[in-house]
Amino acid sequence: MSPSTPNVLISGSGIAGSVFAFWLLRAYPCAQITMVERSPSLRLTGASVDIRSSAVDIIQYMGLEAEIRRNCTGEKGLSFVAVRSPKLHVGRVVLLGDAGYATPGIGTSLAITGGYVLAGELLRHPDDFGAALREYEGLMQPFVRNHDGVGEQAMQYLNPQTVRGIAVRDAYLRVMGLVMWSGVGQLIMMVVAWLGWKEKKLAMPAYPWPAVKG
Numbered sequence: 176m177s178p179s180t181p182n183v184l185i186s187g188s189g190i191a192g193s194v195f196a197f198w199l200l201r202a203y204p205c206a207q208i209t210m211v212e213r214s215p216s217l218r219l220t221g222a223s224v225d226i227r228s229s230a231v232d233i234i235q236y237m238g239l240e241a242e243i244r245r246n247c248t249g250e251k252g253l254s255f256v257a258v259r260s261p262k263l264h265v266g267r268v269v270l271l272g273d274a275g276y277a278t279p280g281i282g283t284s285l286a287i288t289g290g291y292v293l294a295g296e297l298l299r300h301p302d303d304f305g306a307a308l309r310e311y312e313g314l315m316q317p318f319v320r321n322h323d324g325v326g327e328q329a330m331q332y333l334n335p336q337t338v339r340g341i342a343v344r345d346a347y348l349r350v351m352g353l354v355m356w357s358g359v360g361q362l363i364m365m366v367v368a369w370l371g372w373k374e375k376k377l378a379m380p381a382y383p384w385p386a387v388k389g
């Protein structure tokens with residue numbers, strides 16, 4: 176990688192690849208980025224997701240919060256995926272987002288945070304690609320482990336194996352749907368925030384992003 180014109184191939188234009196491309200261009204405006212995508216068209220289905228923790232700050236830095244809020248949507252059904260890699264890089268190949276740390280309930284936020292951190296570390300280490308990837312892995316792995324468990328447990332509860340379990344799950348989802356639809360869910364979240372509960376954020380370096388040229 177030459178410091179001013181890194182040549183990067185991104186496989187997948189999901190949230191992780193897109194956020195990484197955004198920040199890599201902020202770090203290196205002359206970067207040569209090739210993005211390949213398996214899907215021939217924009218997919219209009221998918222899981223509804225929330226954006227949490229450090230990812231909220233990153234979305235705000237990107238100036239996208241209002242746009243995302245404008246495009247909030249509902250959910251008609253769901254399916255499951257679970258992938259976890261013990262290593263996030265080999266040589267010059269890096270795993271980002273679900274490819275490295277699919278974590279139910281916070282995967283989107285981890286993908287956004289990972290894209291930001293990876294570009295930030297490439298900015299901090301312009302002459303040492305290996306160091307940038309090690310720092311990225313060193314920051315992300317403990318943060319991902321910190322979110323282990325809760326999401327996976329939730330996925331187990333949401334995917335019961337008995338008739339009784341399925342009935343309980345369906346009843347729970349109906350009640351939760353009602354709670355969210357009625358606005359009580361937002362009220363509960365506001366009270367929780369008012370009581371001072373805050374989600375743990377990733378302690379990351381202040382990256383020296385170049386100023387955006389107007």
Ligand SMILES: Cc1cc2nc3c(=O)[nH]c(=O)nc-3n(C[C@H](O)[C@H](O)[C@H](O)COP(=O)(O)OP(=O)(O)OC[C@H]3O[C@@H](n4cnc5c(N)ncnc54)[C@H](O)[C@@H]3O)c2cc1C
Pocket residue numbers: 186187188189190191192211212213214222223224225226253254255256271272273274277278279280281282283284285286
């Ligand atoms: C049921 C469910 C509920 C979820 N709920 C939440 C939630 O509440 N909060 C949350 O934060 N996250 C949630 N997630 C997780 C979230 O959807 C993912 O973590 C997030 O989309 C990961 O982004 P990504 O860019 O890494 O991967 P993806 O969004 O999967 O994007 C990867 C892209 O790569 C493309 N691709 C794959 N292979 C290739 C290839 N070989 N060549 C080229 N392109 C390729 C794919 O077509 C895709 O466009 C949920 C997921 C599921 C399934």
